[in-house]
Amino acid sequence: MVRRYQKLSPAAVDEIWTRLRCGHAAKPIARQLGLPEGTVRAYLVRCGGIRPDPRRRASGRLSFEEREEISRGLAAGMSLRAIAAQLGRAASTVSREVATNGGRRRYRAHISDRQAWSRATRPKACKLATNPLLRAIVEEKLRRRWSPQQIAGWLKVSYAHDPEMQVSHESIYRTLFVQSRGALRRELTQYLRTGRVIRRPKGVRLPDGRGGRPNILHISERPPEAEDRAVPGHWEGDLVFGKNMSPVATLVERSTRFLMLVALPEGNHKAEVVADALAAAVTTLPTHLARSLTWDQGHEMAAHQQFTNATGIEVYFCDPKSPWQRGSNENTNGLLRQYLPRRIDFRTLTQADLDAIALELNERPRQTLGFKTPSQALAEVLR
Template sequence: MGHGDYERLTPEATDQVWLRLRAGQAAKPTARELGLCTGTVRAYLLRCGGIRPEPRRRAPGRLSLAEREEISRGLAAGQSIRMIAAALGRSPSTVSREVNANGGTRRYRAARADVAAWARATRPKPCKLADNPALRAIVEEKLQRRWSPQQIAGWLKINYPDSPEMQVSHESIYRTLYVQSRGALRKELTAYLRTGRVIRRPKGVRLPDGRGGRPNTLHISERPPEAEDRAVPGHWEGDLVFGKGMSPVATLVERSTRFLMLVALPDGNHKADVVADALAAAVTTLPTQLARSLTWDLGHEMAEHQRFTTATGIQVYFCDPKSPWQRGSNENTNGLLRQYLPRRVDFRTLTQADFDAIAQELNERPRQTLGFKTPSQALAEVLR
């Protein structure tokens, strides 16, 4: 079913959708709460670029439907234009133009005239970029150079200080990109934005959208002190590293020895249940003294952490949001790993044997933090 096949939202549903989106709720939970098809809500947001369309309103001073009905009745009764205008408190020229534009005195119908007037009702005025080709060319050129709308707006203000017609706000640039009915900037230019989004997100804090929930989690502050000071082996840090086409491999680094394990994920699948099972299969091969805890970030791939703990007996602890330094050993090792697994490589073309060979090579490189011993040597000493 294409976007054009989705049902139309009622005005009441539209109001509720925007109310929730502006409160920070994502589209999917919004649709669920309102009993709507998620595709319907998504298609609507794509059509309007994530920006609520300005409602069309009658311009002040325009004739209302009730006034048009009075005109129609007056004409049917044989009254003159001046008599009808006086009864309405309107100028005779206003009534005359209304009648002449809608069939004349014999064919004038109030309902039909009102529908025609609504169709001609004022729409949002054309944006500055649509009316100014020179300004539009500059904005497009800067976007293709991956300048942000804020940078473009600031640059224009500095370089054209005495030419208001050559200045435009960053919000106008965003709106013109996302709302294609404004007819100025091409939608494809959104690909040059840092986020690459095709719809505008409301400002403010985003509420949880229900994806990848992690019930019964333990914070990193609850991790045993022995893990913090690296005095006892068996405490691991984990993450996913991605290659071309979002192809992942799981990385596990032991905190005290910096020993690395790479875990292939079947067909590049990084759903939570697949990750939990793959990690469990890998760590159950470890000696008991090397299986004490695992620290992970807040990625959705670890939503099934309880499944992993049940299978292995290893408790999972979670870092603060956007705090990769709390898994410093893992982050540093992932940086080294990029020498072997650059982002241009599709990891789905590699086998577990390939990953094992890469991990072995890294584990046999001396590390300054280990006094230039290798992770393999440090692990061997621990096991002895």
Template sequence: MGHGDYERLTPEAIDQVWLRMRSGQAAKPTARELGLCTGTVRAYLIRCGGIRPEPRRRASGRLSLAEREEISRGLAAGRSVRAISVSVGRSPSTVSREVNTNGGRRRYRAARADLAAWSRATRPKPCKLADNPTLRAIVEEKLARRWSPQQIDGWLKLTYPKRPEMQVSHESIYRTLYVQSRGALRKELTRYLRTGRVIRRPKGVRLPDGRGGRPNTLHISQRPAEVSDRAVPGHWEGDLVFGKNMSPVATLVERKTRFLMLIGLPRGDHRADAVADALAAAITTLPTQLAKSLTWDLGHEMAQHQRFTVQTGVQVYFCDPKSPWQRGSNENTNGLLRQYLPRRLDFRTLTQADLDAIARELNERPRQTLDFKTPSQALAEALR
């Protein structure tokens, strides 16, 4: 992609593009509203990595256009460099370098000299990952293992606490991946990010997608205090995630340790009785101290919650309508799972062994909310 793909954007148009991007608008409607070519807007956003470049500013110590015009007038009047330097308020050596760099006395032109100086002043900030091949190799290896930049950041701080040269912020990793001009990390590593995106997009507000009520339910507010404050392990949050052709997998996340269990449903059957039986079969394999309660949303798949409770002794609590955020640990984990279970995949092609392997990999990844311990480590400590 050459400069011609994005140079047509005026500063005013660029301001409008970023304003609309922050509000959650996509490139195509943004281009349409501004009367621009969609390819122009997309090319600009991809080159920037979805991150607005910091506006360039002239350093206070540099010659301004007005000062260069004064120099040009002085040269035209035949004045000496020393006399011009007095009127400009600069040292004679500064004025002399300015004139000699830009064509000498006869060919000096203020506007052309100012434009050339602005172009020469471009100094990309050195990228830490480009200058440190050892650190770059570590970051690439962790990204290939599907660690998030934030997890890598936290792990590096724990592993190299007294070596700042072996630490890099998650923001630097994102910018190095997204912004083409930095180029320290291989661009194809973006496929290991959970979103798989090649540009950053602003966080948008997603509308809740709750379901209808269930008879004979216990409300989430009726849960014991030990559930709400995550004081002890054994309290789970659950949901179904769906793939191609409405193929489902059940997810269970332990609230204290974020430990994940994935449960395949026979033949993709997500009717209430099949879900209750599959969940009961998984829960009954756990130690007693890890099977205390389950929090679910108001989906139809848990209509047989009383049947599940009879089979397991685990009480089910339900969220408010349209309030999936009340199962925050589960919602967050489901987002992580999309890296392994994309919507385009038919989950019926996966065996329980496949699901166990995915859960194991997630349970062995450090989590910021656990001070960068893994869920497996946190669960082992909680059981001790």
């Protein structure tokens, strides 16, 4: 059975995009407009979540009024050159218009205008559709889970003198989401960090912080060198959770964005266990790469003094409900979800598994590092 969706009016289309920009999802939009949810969702998927540009007639094309003048001139027996002079157009333009639409005897203005409007819907092929080598490179990087922004930045550096081998991240996103462009297959969206098949507008998310804890060093007391990222060795940390609340500890170095993943024994995230696991991980670092650690106010770091006694590294705590104060770690945790989605029980992963994931992330270029990788940035620091 073929499912048929209700055709949307221009007013309904305007309302859908207005509500989408305000943060509404397809289901409440459909309910508020009295439309089937499948109709709204199918329309958004077809557009890739990107509003199509409104169709308009190009300024250099013949208008309907000019076609009426051509029709009247032909009926009066005027020559094509005389009609063109009357319109202020080239004789070849009028001659081509008449020949394309039936000749002198069969030319009709309204039919010619309708056919011209229909022919104008033919889309212009995008760069990825016309350049097989560039398309293959983009597909290969997407399969390696590079973001479109990382790909675009890398291409600009690697092919600095060849504009044909460069493409913007916006073009990559649009070609993925808008399938009518016919270059990148929708299956490649599974390699994006979010795995989405349509673009969603950015919305405001309320911070989800934890309550305050006694006897802590506040982030305002952190050395100024950690704030400006000029000196390496200042880390940000957090726990990410998988299925059945199975945790993994993440540590991100602020200046190089280098990532370390720490397995917790049997998924235990009690404070003493976390302190011992983190201490074992950071004691493998050179002294000049172990200066401070910034954490949120979660209960898993209640034994921060135990960690400091074992490592000599002070722990600084963010304000409640302020995850942006450890933004490098938050951003990296988002990238990490490509490898550690919430549906996986992290207790099934070994430290070797986590090291392999960290290695792959550390070899992905970052815009904030000038499209160097964290591994390259760390190597420069170590030299």
